[in-house]
Amino acid sequence: xxxxxxxxxxxxxxxxxxxxxxxxxxxxxxxxxxxxxxxxxxxxxxxxxxxxxxxxxxxxxxxxxxxxxxxxxxxxxxxxxxxxxxxxxxxxxxxxxxxxxxxxxxxxxxxxxxxxxxxxxxxxxxxxxxxxxxxxxxxxxxxxx
Amino acid sequence: xxxxxxxxxxxxxxxxxxxxxxxxxxxxxxxxxxxxxxxxxxxxxxxxxxxxxxxxxxxxxxxxxxxxxxxxxxxxxxxxxxxxxxxxxxxxxxxxxxxxxxxxxxxxxxxxxxxxxx
Numbered sequence: 001x002x003x004x005x006x007x008x009x010x011x012x013x014x015x016x017x018x019x020x021x022x023x024x025x026x027x028x029x030x031x032x033x034x035x036x037x038x039x040x041x042x043x044x045x046x047x048x049x050x051x052x053x054x055x056x057x058x059x060x061x062x063x064x065x066x067x068x069x070x071x072x073x074x075x076x077x078x079x080x081x082x083x084x085x086x087x088x089x090x091x092x093x094x095x096x097x098x099x100x101x102x103x104x105x106x107x108x109x110x111x112x113x114x115x116x117x118x119x120x121x122x123x124x125x126x127x128x129x130x131x132x133x134x135x136x137x138x139x140x141x142x143x144x145x
Numbered sequence: 146x147x148x149x150x151x152x153x154x155x156x157x158x159x160x161x162x163x164x165x166x167x168x169x170x171x172x173x174x175x176x177x178x179x180x181x182x183x184x185x186x187x188x189x190x191x192x193x194x195x196x197x198x199x200x201x202x203x204x205x206x207x208x209x210x211x212x213x214x215x216x217x218x219x220x221x222x223x224x225x226x227x228x229x230x231x232x233x234x235x236x237x238x239x240x241x242x243x244x245x246x247x248x249x250x251x252x253x254x255x256x257x258x259x260x261x262x263x
Contacts, residue, residue, distance in 0.1 A: 047194020
């Protein structure tokens with residue numbers, strides 16, 4: 001069981017290290033079995049962390065990701081602050097100008113309704129003026145027939 | 146070449162013990178572990194992970210290289226390692242450094258002891 005676990009620990013090492021030293025590490029484990037090799041597990045775990053994090057260059061990827069995340073956070077913070085500042089400035093301008101708060105919309109609506117009513121009245125007059133002409137023409141056609 | 150030596154000093158404890166264990170003869174991994182334990186009177190025990198990580202570094206820097214297998218009847222997984230002449234010079238330089246440290250420590254020790262007792 002211990003041998004199987006140690007082999008699994010070696011198998012988790014980066015391929016470059018495992019292919020070069022994996023068999024030898026297993027050989028040392030087998031040779032030291034009589035004298036006790038319980039400490040080898042702690043050493044194996046440390047070695048695993050060292051090989052992946054330090055020797056394989058994974059730490060560079062992790063550091064790059066951390067720096068990118070920090071830059072992204074900094075940019076997002078600066079952007080949010082800039083938007084907040086613009087909004088504050090806008091609100092200040094609006095607060096300094098009371099015209100912003102007058103009910104423009106209701107005035108516009110009344111004007112629109114008045115103009116619409118005028119337009120409808122004009123259309124009705126046009127129709128009224130056109131209708132008799134049309135009926136005279138129809139009447140003439142019927143008499144002719 | 147002297148600059149190369151300086152770049153490698155001081156040696157890490159594990160590297161120093163490994164080079165020291167290979168100073169007398171070529172050894173395989175388990176042999177190195179046993180020799181390190183013997184030299185340090187059991188106070189410094191290396192595990193295979195630390196041993197091979199250090200061996201890889203020492204080989205890459207040209208301080209240690211592979212040695213031929215001694216007997217065909219041996220476990221085929223066993224590989225022997227040998228100290229190179231450059232490795233021997235680096236070891237000698239580090240031992241010289243340690244000797245100087247020890248000399249300073251011995252000179253400072255009476256003063257430290259007298260301060261401790263007062």
